[in-house]
Amino acid sequence: MVDVLPYYKTALWLTIKLASIGIVFAIIVGMICSVIQYFKVKVITNIVQIYLEIARNTPLLIQLFFLYYGLPKVGIKFSEELCGIIGLTFLGGSYMAEVFRAGMEAVTKSQIEAGRAIGLSNVQLMRYVIIPQAFSYSVPGFGANCIFLIKETSIFSGIAILELTNTTKNLMGIFYKTNEALFMLVIGYLIILLPLTLFLTWLERRVRHAEFGN
Amino acid sequence: MLNSGISVLLEGNNLERLLNGLFVTLYVAFIAAIISIVLGFIIGIIRTSKNKLIQIPFRIYLELFRIIPILVWLFVIYYILPANFGLNLSSEVVALLVFSLWGIAEMSDIVRGAIISLPKHQMESSKALGLSTIQMYGYVLIPQALKRSIPPTINLITRMVKTTALLTMIGVIEVIKVGQQIIEVNNRSYPIVSFWIYGFIFFLYFCICFPLSRFSRKLEKKWAI
Amino acid sequence: MSEQVPILQVKGLIKKYDDKLVLNKLDLQVDKGKVIAILGPSGCGKSTFLRCLNGLEDVQGGEILFENKSLVGKTTKWRDVRQRIGMVFQSYDLFPNLTVLENILLSPLKVQKRKREEAKKQALELLERVGLADRANDYPRQLSGGQKQRIAIVRALCINPEIMLFDEVTASLDPEMVREVLDVIAQLATQGMTMLIVTHEMNFAKLVADEVIFMDKGSILEQAPVEQFFSNPQTERAQQFLNILQF
Numbered sequence: 001m002v003d004v005l006p007y008y009k010t011a012l013w014l015t016i017k018l019a020s021i022g023i024v025f026a027i028i029v030g031m032i033c034s035v036i037q038y039f040k041v042k043v044i045t046n047i048v049q050i051y052l053e054i055a056r057n058t059p060l061l062i063q064l065f066f067l068y069y070g071l072p073k074v075g076i077k078f079s080e081e082l083c084g085i086i087g088l089t090f091l092g093g094s095y096m097a098e099v100f101r102a103g104m105e106a107v108t109k110s111q112i113e114a115g116r117a118i119g120l121s122n123v124q125l126m127r128y129v130i131i132p133q134a135f136s137y138s139v140p141g142f143g144a145n146c147i148f149l150i151k152e153t154s155i156f157s158g159i160a161i162l163e164l165t166n167t168t169k170n171l172m173g174i175f176y177k178t179n180e181a182l183f184m185l186v187i188g189y190l191i192i193l194l195p196l197t198l199f200l201t202w203l204e205r206r207v208r209h210a211e212f213g214n
Numbered sequence: 215m216l217n218s219g220i221s222v223l224l225e226g227n228n229l230e231r232l233l234n235g236l237f238v239t240l241y242v243a244f245i246a247a248i249i250s251i252v253l254g255f256i257i258g259i260i261r262t263s264k265n266k267l268i269q270i271p272f273r274i275y276l277e278l279f280r281i282i283p284i285l286v287w288l289f290v291i292y293y294i295l296p297a298n299f300g301l302n303l304s305s306e307v308v309a310l311l312v313f314s315l316w317g318i319a320e321m322s323d324i325v326r327g328a329i330i331s332l333p334k335h336q337m338e339s340s341k342a343l344g345l346s347t348i349q350m351y352g353y354v355l356i357p358q359a360l361k362r363s364i365p366p367t368i369n370l371i372t373r374m375v376k377t378t379a380l381l382t383m384i385g386v387i388e389v390i391k392v393g394q395q396i397i398e399v400n401n402r403s404y405p406i407v408s409f410w411i412y413g414f415i416f417f418l419y420f421c422i423c424f425p426l427s428r429f430s431r432k433l434e435k436k437w438a439i
Numbered sequence: 440m441s442e443q444v445p446i447l448q449v450k451g452l453i454k455k456y457d458d459k460l461v462l463n464k465l466d467l468q469v470d471k472g473k474v475i476a477i478l479g480p481s482g483c484g485k486s487t488f489l490r491c492l493n494g495l496e497d498v499q500g501g502e503i504l505f506e507n508k509s510l511v512g513k514t515t516k517w518r519d520v521r522q523r524i525g526m527v528f529q530s531y532d533l534f535p536n537l538t539v540l541e542n543i544l545l546s547p548l549k550v551q552k553r554k555r556e557e558a559k560k561q562a563l564e565l566l567e568r569v570g571l572a573d574r575a576n577d578y579p580r581q582l583s584g585g586q587k588q589r590i591a592i593v594r595a596l597c598i599n600p601e602i603m604l605f606d607e608v609t610a611s612l613d614p615e616m617v618r619e620v621l622d623v624i625a626q627l628a629t630q631g632m633t634m635l636i637v638t639h640e641m642n643f644a645k646l647v648a649d650e651v652i653f654m655d656k657g658s659i660l661e662q663a664p665v666e667q668f669f670s671n672p673q674t675e676r677a678q679q680f681l682n683i684l685q686f
Contacts, residue, residue, distance in 0.1 A: 057372070057423035059379035062416050065390070069397075070409040113495055114532035114591075118546040118598060119521040128545060132536035147280075154283035158383060165286055178297040182290050186282055193281050210535075210580070 004171050004181075011167035012188050018081060018163065019150045019192075022088025026149065027142065029089055030096025035126070037097070038104050048097075055094035060155045063087045068159040084156045092149045099141030103134035136207045143200035150192055164188045220410045222400050231396070235389035236418055239378040242306060242386075246313035247371050253314075254321020259351065261326045272322065279319045285380050287312045292384045305386040313374060324366045328359035361437060368430035372423050379419070389415055444507055446471040446633055447492070447602060453500030454484075454491060461487055463657040464501065469602070472631045476638060476648035476665070480680060484657040485637045489604050492635070493517070493524045506601070522551060525600035529607045531591040533579040539566075540575040543594045551598065558597070565593045569623050585616025589623055596627075603627065605636040609643075621647075641681075645669055653677045 033048045055063075067083040078086065107130050115129040157166035168185040172178050223229055261272050279287070292308045295301040303311070332355060340350040382390040393411045400407045447469040454462035462484050469475060477485045490496040492503065494510070494517035503510040510520060533542050540562060547558035566572040569589045579587055588608055595603060605624065609617040621643050627634065628647045638644055644651060644665065651668040653661040653676075660674045672678045 053424060053427075054420060057376075057427060058416055058419045059376040061379040061382070062390070062412065062419060066409075066412040066416055070412040073406045073409040108530075108532075110528060110530045110532045111534065114528060115534070116495065116517075117493060117521055117526040117528070118594065119518045119550040120546065121518060121550075124549055128537070128549070129534055132534075136536070151281075151283040154285040155380065157285065165283070165289065169289060172293060178293050182286075182294060185286060186290075189282055189286065197281075210578070 004175065004184075007167050007171060008164070008184055008188060011162055011164045012191065014161070015150070015153050015163040015188075016192060018084050018088070018156065018161070019146075019153050022085050022092055022153075023146050023149055025085065025089040026092025026096045026145070029093030030098075030100050031131075033093065033097035034101040034104060035131075037101055038130075039122075052094045052097055055090050056098075060087055060091050060152050061158050063090060064155065064159050080156075080159050080161045083159055084153070084161050088149055088152065091152065092145060095145045095148065096142065099138050099145060100134060102141065103136075103138035104130055106137045107133045136210065139200075139207045140204050143204065146200070147193060147196065150196070151189070222396065222404055222407050223410060223414055228396050231392045232389055232414070232418075235387065235392035238306070238386065239381065239388040240375065240422070242309050242313060242381065242388075243371070243374045243378050246310055246317050247374055249314040250317025250321045250370070250374075251367065254318045255325050257318060258322040258325025259329070259356070261322055262329050276319045276323055279316050284312065284316060284377050285383060287316070288380060288384050305381065305384045308384060309378075309381050309386055313377070317370065317374060320370050321367065324363050324370065325359065327366075328362040329355050331362065332358055365430045365434045368426055368433070372426045372430070375422055375426070376419065389418065443471065445469055446506060448504040448507075449492075449501070450504070451501035452488070452491065452498060452503065454487060454496060455499050461657050462491070462498075465659055467652065467659070467662075469633060469635065471601075471633050473649045474628045474632075474634045474636065474647055475650045475652060476636050476644035477652045477654060478638070478641075478644060478680070479654035483654040485654050486606050488654070489526070489606050489635060489637055492602075492604060493521055493526050495526075518550070522546070522598050523600050524602045524604065525595035525598055526604040526606065527588070527591050527595050527608050529610045531584070531587045531608075533587055533590055533594070535579050538576050538578055539571070539582075539590050542579070542590065543597050546594070546598050562593070562597050565596055566590075568626070569593055570619075583616060584612045585619045588612060588616075588620045592620070592623055592627075602633045602635070605634065605638070607637050607639065609638065609640060641669075653680065655680075 033052065036044055036048050064083055064087045067078060067086055068080060071077065111129055111133065112125060115125045120128065153163050154165040156163050157169060160166070162170075164185055168181050168188075172181045175181070223232075257272065260268060263269070282290075288308065291312055292303075292305065295303060295308070336354055336358070337350065340354050345353070378388065379390060381388050382394075385391075393415050397408045397411050445468040447467070449465055449467040452462055452465040453460070465488060467475075477488065479485050487496055491498050492510075494515065498511060501511070505520065505524065509515075533539075534545070537545065540559070543562045543565070544555075544558055547553045547562075548555060551558075563572055563575065566575055569592070571586060571589060571593075574582065574586065574590075579590070582590065592603075592608075608624075609620050612620065617640065621640065624634070624636065624643075625647050636644070636648065648665045651661075651663060651665050652659050653668065653672075653674070655676050661668065661672065661677050663673070668677070669681065672681055
């Protein structure tokens with residue numbers, strides 16, 4: 001069993017890497033989308049809403065297949081890893097947008113009025129009042145989405161990315177040690193997700209205290 | 215050139231096969247959903263008990279499905295059962311099993327969450343009126359919790375439908391597999407066909423999930439939960 | 440002494456929510472340096488009136504003249520007006536993600552584009568005056584309600600407004616903290632700040648205000664110098680109101 005460890009290490013690392021990049025971009029996309037929705041920018045808001053509906057109502061696997069097998073036929077070719085990241089960003093962005101939108105709406109009207117009363121412009125209001133507070137309201141939701149997206153990386157197996165799940169499948173095919181392989185697979189996810197969960201709980205508590213003193 | 219691919223969809227009985235594949239998917243999701251709702255409901259109520267002996271095992275069960283991706287569960291059950299117990303279940307049965315276990319866990323959390331979210335004074339006034347625990351649940355808590363549970367349940371069903379895409383990875387002949395078969399046959403004549411087939415499947419999933427989410431949101435707004 | 444134009448003039452102000460008439464042809468003249476208390480039962484429109492004066496509510500009719508310039512047109516640059524008419528709210532609303540000092544300096548630095556040293560000097564002086572200079576680097580969550588409200592007042596003052604509007608600023612405070620806030624406002628009065636104060640604190644109004652406006656159902660029912668209002672209310676509604684408050 002020890003000889004397969006390096007494969008797992010690579011797979012674990014790849015999973016973490018792809019998930020992290022995907023998550024970061026998803027958060028950025030999500031925040032941009034919700035700011036656009038907040039200001040109800042003409043036309044672009046509609047495009048954003050269409051994007052959100054499509055991303056939220058289709059499975060990641062199909063999105064990946066389309067990106068990896070479908071697009072090359074019309075001339076757009078991405079590497080598997082890039083497909084994975086785009087898929088995560090596309091799907092994750094819509095979930096993050098929902099979380100951040102709720103966060104922005106949670107900023108109380110009186111905070112916004114206090115900001116206006118001291119003469120802040122819309123952009124300044126966003127920057128100093130709304131976005132910082134929306135961010136702290138969003139932390140629990142972002143955290144939950146992070147965990148979700150990390151789990152979704154298992155779907156990358158479908159397009160031959162050697163992340164944890166795919167690697168395990170291949171190793172089972174080669175070594176036939178099904179139980180050990182699957183055990184390692186589960187451990188692999190636990191290694192990523194348990195510390196993350198603890199970290200997120202701590203982060204949530206800290207942010208809540210910072211904003212609301214409780 | 216683009217046009218030549220899309221005609222494959224209408225060729226022969228391709229469309230019919232794709233839709234049949236979709237039906238298989240939905241069938242699994244539907245049955246799993248029913249099992250989940252019924253059993254999840256019961257377990258959800260059980261889980262509102264404060265008894266640690268009940269809380270802890272169920273909590274572990276739920277967390278197992280929260281931490282481990284569904285695809286991994288599908289692989290685990292699909293490969294472990296034959297390897298260890300000599301049980302050779304068909305992929306569809308494995309799918310049904312995994313989805314049901316997943317659905318029950320999530321559903322129990324939805325129901326439990328709905329009951330817990332009711333204002334405490336509901337329970338207190340019931341007790342003050344002399345209602346037994348069963349009466350309290352039956353007449354007061356459950357009817358109110360039911361309403362609150364519906365949008366998250368629809369959300370769970372939507373997620374289940376989306377997750378059925380994974381069944382192709384354990385060999386179920388569902389819509390994606392059928393699509394891939396069609397692509398293989400037509401690939402040489404119309405290389406662009408995979409764009410259209412996957413695009414079409416994309417569209418099919420959207421057509422199922424989008425109305426569900428819209429409906430759920432409408433309910434939420436209407437009931438202002 | 441030459442006739443001075445009142446710093447704020449309100450003529451026939453009308454405000455509606457949908458079709459409901461909320462402010463009914465209000466008239467008011469405010470001279471520089473005067474303190475006006477606005478009293479009245481809940482829902483009479485006093486907060487709404489105040490909010491019209493700094494653009495948080497729009498008006499449907501009438502005129503507001505600030506330093507003889509109209510505020511009612513569609514082209515009113517409220518951002519500029521709000522630097523001259525400051526407002527403090529019942530819910531103080533300090534920004535939780537900024538320290539006390541950062542809260543106070545936000546507008547002077549980012550809106551008024553003043554130099555940091557100069558603005559900071561003024562901020563610290565003002566904090567000193569309200570007795571909270573040692574809290575400059577704390578976050579709002581570390582302060583009590585009364586302290587937060589005093590900081591909110593300093594934040595508004597640091598912009599150097601001509602007029603200060605106070606909207607029931609002690610209403611959400613514990614009784615023990617009301618005093619410290621009212622002291623600050625009284626201090627401002629002696630320094631000659633023009634103020635419009637919506638309040639329930641009758642004794643405070645008696646001490647600090649020059650004039651009282653009594654409102655009910657969207658109209659100004661009585662307007663009088665403060666001693667006259669409290670000793671000899673003219674309208675029946677005002678008498679009713681004052682009687683109710685004397686247990």
